[in-house]
Amino acid sequence: MYNILIADDEPLICRGLANLLDSSGLHIQQIYTAHNGYEALDYLKMESIDLLLTDIQMGAMSGIELMQQAKIVKPWVQVIVISAHETFQYAQLAMRLGAKDYLIKPINSEQLLNSVRHVLLHMDRPMQDQAALLSDLRDHFRMDQPDPRKMDTLNRIVNEPSLEMGALAELIALEKECGIELRGPYYAMIKVRLDFASGGKTGGIAEHDAWLLRYAVLNIVSELLGKEWNHQSFYSSERDVSVIVQWDEMTYGDSSVDNINQLEMIGRSLHFNIRKYLGFQSVIGISQILKGREFLPELNNQVDKAIVWNRVHQDHYVFYFGDFKWGPLGEEPTDEDLAAQNNLIVEKAQEYVVANYAQKGLTLNEVAQKNHVSPNYLSYLFKKFTGTNLWEYVIKLRMEESKRLIMSTDLRRYEISERVGYESPEHFSKIFKKYFGMSPSEMKK
Template identity: 80%
Template sequence: MYNILIADDEPLICRGLAGLLESSGLNIQQIYTAYTGYEALDYLKMESIDLLITDIQMGAMSGIELMQQARIVKPWVEVIVISAHETFQYAQLAMRLGARDYLIKPINSEQLLHSVRHVLLHMDRPAQTQAELFSDLREHFRLEQPEPRRMELLNRIVSDSVAVQEPDTELASLAREHRVELSGPYFAMIKVRLGIQNEGQTAAIADKDAVLLQYAVLNIVSELLDKDWNHQSFYSAKRDIGVILQWDEAAYGSSGSNAINQLEMLGRSLHFNISKYLGHQCVVGISQILRGREFLPELNHQVNKAIFWNREHQDHHVFFFGDFKWERMSEDPTEEDLAAQNNLIVEKAREYVLANYAQKGLTLNEVAQRNHVSPNYLSYLFKKYTGTNLWEYVIKLRMEESKRLLLTTDLRRYEISEQVGYESPEHFSKIFKKYFGMSPSEMKK
């Protein structure tokens, strides 16, 4: 049974789509409706949502922003976008963020049901034993392995900061021969490091199966990146998969400050898909974005250092180099160094939330930006060090303040809703009842 969230600032459309899905006969347990992006975000944080159907333009928070936040909160949530605008730029961005479909209003009922049915049917895949996994991989991956010389070339490029710069060097000549185009001028790297054992299994992977698994991961990388990213992927040391991403001036200009967020979402998607479809754990390292091919070895160094942090956080799997203040510690930081830095991040986040929890439109992304870390890492650290996730903490502060105002003042529901940061009294009442088990009016009585 699946839970579906419909987000659209037109209530009639929300109710119409909900009614259509309720009568469809699909395996649906619960349908939630939200009239703003912020309301939808609360549902995503509080409920077990499998599929989000969102309008692309909803006032204060757009569908694109909602998708970005959803990828931070629950990267496994599937998305179908609906829009009144047949705009290629919107469609391209939505698909880059992982939307499974992009439907134009007025919505054709059959088209919507077909899209939802397709997403739900392909959502689950039964768990496999290690033997079943490798049998399946042998059956499906019969293509030739990547060119060894091309793999060797890309490894040389990310370790040699001089040779690739001059057009008449041997390395530059090989790059042209193997169609390795690195024009940039902006570059970043992602590296996937495979676990040596299958989740739930005690047997180590045989060498021949490890090679097959590495090839399957390379195919997942290509599947996720080929359509929308200018990239070069390759086998790296330790059976890692390296990915060089690049932007020209126009592409980077259109990405702006979102480029790092997109890289992080891509890293989380890679981790999620490898875990889901291959049943194997991996660690993903993400570099910063630098301008110039000469920095490719530095980017390779950064992804290796980012992966290093899995030593400290073995229950976390996606690491962005920029989250860690390397200049404040030694090359090989002690456990005390790491704990002190993490405590500082959590405390600053807590202070910011305490001062701003009543702000309308407060998001995890904003709290993270204020603390100069990625939302993914902040969310992980906050839960690890406080025992509660960051948004549960925000809701706790809002609910306790609203209870105080309800019992000690004559403010009306809409006034209290306004004071604790909710977009609408209706949404405030839903959250209040879920938190306290009774409505504001029932508590007042």
């Protein structure tokens, strides 16, 4: 049974889509509707949403921004975009953010249902146990194997920091022969490290089986990034798969996109899918973004350093290099330094939320930016240090303040809704009833 969220600022469209899906015969447990991006985000944070159908144009928060925030909160949520704009730029950006389809209004009912069925069918793919998975890979390993020369060349590019003119010319010639295109000028790296010891039942992985699983990871990378991302993926060790992501000036300069958040979304999605389909834990390292291919060895060094932090945070698996402070000579901080640094991040986040929880449209991304850390790391630290996730903390503050206003003032529902940061009184009432088990008017009585 699936939970579906429909986000559109036109109530008639929301009702029409909800009625269509409700009568479709699909295994749908609950359909939620939101009339703007902020309402939709509340549902994503509070409910178990499997599929999001979102409009592109929704006022204060666009469908693109909603997708970006959704992928930060729950990168595995599937998305279908509905738009009145048949614009290639919108469609391309939506697909880069992981949209499974891009439908143009007016919506064709059969087309929408076919799209939803297709997404739900792929979500329903059962996970094989590892013995069956390995057997299946052995039996069907007739796919095109990665070109060893290409793998070797990419490893040389990211591991050799300085080359003489002759060696550099030879390397560039090899790139052309292998079909490697590194035009940038902006680059980042992602590294996936498979933890074969986490597989459990198999009791160890044979060398050939490890190679097959690494090949499966390479295919997950290819499927996830597709043609929408300009990337090169390759084996970088016996248990590592590395990805070079690159942007041209126009793509990188798009002010509507937070490139680091997108990299983290890819990292979290990779971790989720490797665990889901291969049954193995992985650790993901993400570098900063630098301009110039000469910095690729530095980016490779950064992903290795980011992965090191899994030894400190063993219950966390996606690490962005920029979240961690290294000493002037590259030394890791002491346990005491790290604890103090993390405590300060959480304390500042709490202070910011207490001061701004009533702000309409407050997002995890905004709180993270004020703390100069990624949303992914802030979420992890906040839950680890406080025992509650950050958005639950925001809702607690909003609900406690709204209760105080109901009990001690004669303010109307819409006025209280406005004061605690909600776009609509109706949405405020839904959250209030879910939190307290009664409506605002029932509490007032």
